[in-house]
Structure formats: C-alpha cells, structure tokens
Amino acid sequence: MQADRWEQGSDFHLPAIWHEAHADLLRAPATPPWRSRAHAYASGRDAFHALIGHGMQTRGWRRLWVPSYYCQRVVASLVQTGISLAVYTDGPDMAAPELDEDSLREGDVLLAVNFFGLRAALALPPSLQSRLELIEDHTHDPWSPWAAASTADWCVASLRKTLPLPDGGMLWSPGGHALPAAPVSSPQRDAGSQRRLAAMLLKAMYLDGAVVEKAVFRQLYLEAEQALDEAGTSAMTAWAQALNRVMPVASMRPWRRRNWDRLAAAVESMAGAADTPAVRVLRPDDAQACPLGCQLVFDTPSLRDAIRERLNRERIYTAVLWPLDTPVLPGVPARHRRLGKTMLSIHCDNRYGEADMERVADALGNALAEEARAPLAQDPPAMASLALK
Ligand SMILES: Cc1ncc(COP(=O)(O)O)c(C=O)c1O
Structure with a gap:
C-alpha cells in the first residue's frame, strides 16, 4: 500500500497473493471442514x-x-x-x-x-x-x-x-444428509460478482497509488451487494472458485489471530487507564479460536458513535455488526438491541501487519482520550457524516 493511501478496514481489495513475495503463504494449504461433499x-x-x-x-x-x-x-x-x-x-x-x-x-x-x-x-x-x-x-x-x-x-x-x-x-452436511440439487449460476448474481471483482481490482490499484476515483469502486461495491439481496440459490461463480483455490487460508487464519491479539492487548491496557472512558473487548473462548475482528463494546451508544467517527477521520473504517434497532422478528431482548448500538468491529485480517495494527491502536487510544476531554456528541455536523460511511 502506498503510504499516502493508507487506510484500514472496509471492503476487501483484490490482494496480490499470487506474487512471489507471498510464496510462504501459498505453500500452506488448508483442508476445509466440508472436504469434498x-x-x-x-x-x-x-x-x-x-x-x-x-x-x-x-x-x-x-x-x-x-x-x-x-x-x-x-x-x-x-x-x-x-x-x-x-x-x-x-x-x-x-x-x-x-x-x-x-x-x-x-x-x-x-x-x-x-x-x-x-x-x-x-x-x-x-x-x-x-x-x-x-x-x-x-x-x-x-x-x-x-x-x-x-x-x-x-x-x-x-x-x-x-x-x-x-x-x-x-x-x-457433517451429519451425512443428502445435499439439495446442485446449484446453477444466474446471470444476475454473476453480474453482481463481476461488479465486486471490478471494485476489488480498482481498490487494489487505488491503494497502490493509481489515479482511481474512490467513488467509482464504492459505487460498484454497493451495486454488487444489491445484486445479492433478492432471494435466490445461485452457484458460486467459476472465477470466485478459482480464486478460492489459491487462498492461503492456513496462514491467513493465524495471521488474523496475531493481529487480534495485538489489538486486544492494546485496548485492554487503554481500558484500564483512569483518564479514558470504558471499553471492553469480547474475548474468544480459547487460543484456537480466531475472531473475525476485534469486537469492542463501549459504555454507551454515543461513545461508540463518536469513536467510530474519530476513527473514520483517521481512515480507519470500522463495521457495525449488527444494527438491531428494527429487528425483522419480535423477541430480540433489549440488551441485544443495546449491544448492537454499543459494539464496533475493527478489522484484523491479513491485509494488515504489525505496524498497521499499532497505528489503529494509537488512533483508538487518541480517540478515547480526546473523547474524554471534549466529547464529539456536542458537534452535530461531525456526527451527521457518520451516516455516509
Ligand atoms: C454470520 C453471518 N451469516 C451469514 C451471512 C450471509 O452471508 P452473505 O452476505 O454471503 O449472504 C452473514 C453476512 O453478513 C453473516 O455475517
């Protein structure tokens, strides 16, 4: 990534993992849990x-x-x-x-x-x-x-x-049940995947310093996502399957865990400091688990939103998984609706190395300290920009 294009999070770009520099990654195959069936x-x-x-x-x-x-x-x-x-x-x-x-x-x-x-x-x-x-x-x-x-x-x-x-x-089916009929691809899903692939390629070029408009690939990501919304049972595309076969999963997973360990340790040391507001990390059950990202839980929804906005300004694009303000079904307890408003996910995948995670930890520490001094919630225009991310 070119230094002036540094950012962290948001959608995956197309990584150059087939490059010789990543030969070690590629040498580590993984057996998927589904094996061949x-x-x-x-x-x-x-x-x-x-x-x-x-x-x-x-x-x-x-x-x-x-x-x-x-x-x-x-x-x-x-x-x-x-x-x-x-x-x-x-x-x-x-x-x-x-x-x-x-x-x-x-x-x-x-x-x-x-x-x-x-x-x-x-x-x-x-x-x-x-x-x-x-x-x-x-x-x-x-x-x-x-x-x-x-x-x-x-x-x-x-x-x-x-x-x-x-x-x-x-x-x-680990239970050995018969699978449904084999899926076939649909033109609508294929077109969506092509859009996402184009978006991933353009984002990779952007991160490398090419003169590519961010708005162009962001629009393509959106359109690709919309193409998946309508109910269907389409097959994975041939090009995604080909890419999947060269994914160095066996090394990506421990990489993600290492990044998670670094960030979680940094957050836990911050959370203990007297001058910062409270935030905690959701911890995995054991050392073999590999969290998707670092799930932070803040004391209040407004603190979560303010930290998200501050990280956004540092080009650290976090995720909210998941908004539960208007659940589709009745029966979602109030504490889970609240958790949806106080949790923030920070990406830890193998797009990022030690220096990136340190930069994220520093930005988070600064955001928490700033927020303790002068809360953003008093600044409505800044908060309004959150809706755009
Ligand atoms: C836990 C979980 N299950 C299933 C899905 C659905 O995946 P997809 O978007 O590929 O349909 C998601 C997507 O966010 C998810 O987070």
Missing part, C-alpha cells in the same frame, strides 16, 4: 435459501429458530423461504444459547451461530439436540476447530466475510 453458492444467504427449501421438502421442517443477535439481512432473507421463524436468546455476550425445551415441537430446526468466531463449540444440552435438526453458521471462522469437528446436520458459511472473494458461500 459440499455445494458452493454465490452467498451465504443463497446457501441458506437452498437448504431451507430442501429441508421443508425432504425433512419435514416447519419452523426455524434463529438467534436474537444476528444479521438482520440474513433474517429478512430467511423470511423469504416461507418457513415459519422464531427467535431464541443467544449472542456474542453469552456462553451458550437459552432455549426452553418445552417450546419445541416437531418440525423444528435450530440455527446456531459462531458469533464473530469467538466460540470454541456449541454448548447445547444433548436432550435438546436430539429433538431438533441443527444448522450451524460458520461464516465468521469457517476453518475453526468447531467447524472441523462439527456433528451438526448442516453447516453454512459465507466465504466473502473472511476471504477476499467476489462471491461465495458453502453448504455441507
């Missing part, structure tokens, strides 16, 4: 759509339980499958799901999530598991030990969240 879709939502239709037709599924803390875009797309939906309480602030066995009935399926890659396993009582079919969402760490050892009926992972791919989502 899986279908590859254009997105995680497409994989879910195919699975739910298949389950309703062939396995008597009538009702799907989804966790209260979850991506509402995914919930909206699950609604479109026609299955009845119910919410159970689970989220990244909890060690295990809360689900009342008495509320279960025949035809129920449970969707469990490895929130932000923080969990080592699913703590579900065996009595409960025997009464349900189980789907696990491994999007946030598809190569986790949990995913590798899963005994779930089904697993789904969107690949686009951890890997720089223009499309991709996997469906596999």
Whole structure:
C-alpha cells in the first residue's frame, strides 16, 4: 500500500497473493471442514435459501429458530423461504444459547451461530439436540476447530466475510444428509460478482497509488451487494472458485489471530487507564479460536458513535455488526438491541501487519482520550457524516 493511501478496514481489495513475495503463504494449504461433499453458492444467504427449501421438502421442517443477535439481512432473507421463524436468546455476550425445551415441537430446526468466531463449540444440552435438526453458521471462522469437528446436520458459511472473494458461500452436511440439487449460476448474481471483482481490482490499484476515483469502486461495491439481496440459490461463480483455490487460508487464519491479539492487548491496557472512558473487548473462548475482528463494546451508544467517527477521520473504517434497532422478528431482548448500538468491529485480517495494527491502536487510544476531554456528541455536523460511511 502506498503510504499516502493508507487506510484500514472496509471492503476487501483484490490482494496480490499470487506474487512471489507471498510464496510462504501459498505453500500452506488448508483442508476445509466440508472436504469434498459440499455445494458452493454465490452467498451465504443463497446457501441458506437452498437448504431451507430442501429441508421443508425432504425433512419435514416447519419452523426455524434463529438467534436474537444476528444479521438482520440474513433474517429478512430467511423470511423469504416461507418457513415459519422464531427467535431464541443467544449472542456474542453469552456462553451458550437459552432455549426452553418445552417450546419445541416437531418440525423444528435450530440455527446456531459462531458469533464473530469467538466460540470454541456449541454448548447445547444433548436432550435438546436430539429433538431438533441443527444448522450451524460458520461464516465468521469457517476453518475453526468447531467447524472441523462439527456433528451438526448442516453447516453454512459465507466465504466473502473472511476471504477476499467476489462471491461465495458453502453448504455441507457433517451429519451425512443428502445435499439439495446442485446449484446453477444466474446471470444476475454473476453480474453482481463481476461488479465486486471490478471494485476489488480498482481498490487494489487505488491503494497502490493509481489515479482511481474512490467513488467509482464504492459505487460498484454497493451495486454488487444489491445484486445479492433478492432471494435466490445461485452457484458460486467459476472465477470466485478459482480464486478460492489459491487462498492461503492456513496462514491467513493465524495471521488474523496475531493481529487480534495485538489489538486486544492494546485496548485492554487503554481500558484500564483512569483518564479514558470504558471499553471492553469480547474475548474468544480459547487460543484456537480466531475472531473475525476485534469486537469492542463501549459504555454507551454515543461513545461508540463518536469513536467510530474519530476513527473514520483517521481512515480507519470500522463495521457495525449488527444494527438491531428494527429487528425483522419480535423477541430480540433489549440488551441485544443495546449491544448492537454499543459494539464496533475493527478489522484484523491479513491485509494488515504489525505496524498497521499499532497505528489503529494509537488512533483508538487518541480517540478515547480526546473523547474524554471534549466529547464529539456536542458537534452535530461531525456526527451527521457518520451516516455516509
Ligand atoms: C454470520 C453471518 N451469516 C451469514 C451471512 C450471509 O452471508 P452473505 O452476505 O454471503 O449472504 C452473514 C453476512 O453478513 C453473516 O455475517
């Protein structure tokens, strides 16, 4: 990355990982948890759509339980499958799901999530598991030990969240069930993926110093995302599959964990300082877990928004996962709505090295100290710019 183009976060660019300088990365292959029996879709939502239709037709599924803390875009797309939906309480602030066995009935399926890659396993009582079919969402760490050892009926992972791919989502069955019919590609999804690939290439050129307008690739990212919103069951594109085959996953994962360790340690030392406002890090269950990013939880929504704005000004583009102000389904507890307003995700993937993470930690420390001195909340025009990110 050219120094004057330094930024951190936001969408993946197309990395030059095939370059000789990265030969070590490429020499480390990884066995995916799905091995060879899986279908590859254009997105995680497409994989879910195919699975739910298949389950309703062939396995008597009538009702799907989804966790209260979850991506509402995914919930909206699950609604479109026609299955009845119910919410159970689970989220990244909890060690295990809360689900009342008495509320279960025949035809129920449970969707469990490895929130932000923080969990080592699913703590579900065996009595409960025997009464349900189980789907696990491994999007946030598809190569986790949990995913590798899963005994779930089904697993789904969107690949686009951890890997720089223009499309991709996997469906596999650790339980050995028959998969749905093989997906075929759709012109609409393919066009969306082409847009994202163009955006990723232009962003890579921009970061290298080329005279490329940021607005051009940002618009392409947006259009690519819109092309995935309509319900469908399209196949992963041939070009995303080809890129996926050269992804050095085995080294990307520990890299992300190292970056996470660095940032988490820095934040924890800041949070203990008397002159900064409170912030805490959501910690993974164990050292084998690999969090998607550094999930920070601030004392108040206004502090979270102000820190996000300050980091934005330093070209550190964080993510809010997920806004829960207007949940698609009833039953989301107030504490999870609040968590959606106080949490901020900082990217830790292998686009960034030690110096980048130090720069992020410094910017965060400065933002917290500044905020303690002169809160941004008193500055409405600055806050208004948040809506644009
Ligand atoms: C945990 C989780 N599952 C599934 C998805 C859906 O993935 P996709 O956007 O590829 O449909 C997302 C997307 O944000 C996600 O965060």
